[in-house]
Amino acid sequence: MLSIVGPGGVGGVLAAVAQRAGEDVVVVATPQSARVLNERGLHLKSRQFGEFHTDIVARTEPSANSLVIVAVKSYSIPDIADAIRDSKPKEVLALCNGLAHAEAIHALGAPRTTSGSIRIVSERVEPGRFHHHSKFTIIGMEEVARDWEISAILNRIGINTNIGGTERQVLWNKLRFLAPMALLTASKATTLGSARQGSEELLAEIAAIATAEGMETTANDIADNLARIDGDSDSSLGRDVTAGNRTELDALGTDLIRIARTHGIATPALEDAVAAIERRLRS
DSSP: OEEEEOOSHHHHHHHHHHHHTTOOEEEEOOHHHHHHHHHHOEEEEETTTEEEEEOOEEESSOOTTOEEEEOSOGGGHHHHHHHHHHTOOSEEEEOOSSSTHHHHHHTTOOSEEEEOEEEOOEEEEETTEEEEOSSOOEEEEOGGGTTOHHHHHHHHTTOEEEEOSOHHHHHHHHHHHHHHHHHHHHHHTSOHHHHTTTOHHHHHHHHHHHHHTTOOOOHHHHHHHHHTSOTTOOOHHHHHHHHTOOOOHIIIIIHHHHHHHHTTOOOHHHHHHHHHHHHHHHO
């Protein structure tokens, strides 16, 4: 049994693909969302997997002794931690942004826990309906997870998994590219094509932090990655700031400043970007 916590842009896509592939899947959601999903099912429009509809079982807590994929934003982990812990999961894979959440995931007490990463461009357009804009879905997991049941399921349902390195390396491998895109688009209130202009100082600072953390990175590495992304792209952080929603600014910006200070790295551009986002949130 696979319990996917969080029917958002990530969890919804994974649940729909796993259900269609014949896996035993439960989606864990709030009572209101669970009711809607049980009534409507899941509808996925995907550039990778095609367009289809599938029924789904939705509950408010994970199934007992199941394999759990946590696909919520990191600030929501305290809200769902007790339910996960009480279900006594066999394995837990968290697909949250940032670094700080990893400690909370390991505190869930499952025999096997890890924080991985996912690269996907997707969104929930309404409860139960998802648009998967990218032609890829790539999950990264640390080396110790190579023989896990969750890894086997992801492979069976056609999700590309990259397994290797440590948990910290897996998280940094995504964060060093995600944070610049999120911070640029959210701080400048524009799409990536415009936001990446004049971003050299910010990219250099994030590259320096990643390198100090053991993930050797240059500003050119980050710039090349951003150049491969459609200029019309926005970020979930940017969309949340515009909508006035709770954001992952701590995970994608503030925490980086804290880490930089432990390494003695100056971050004026990063601090300016965070401050600009905070001003937008207050306005």
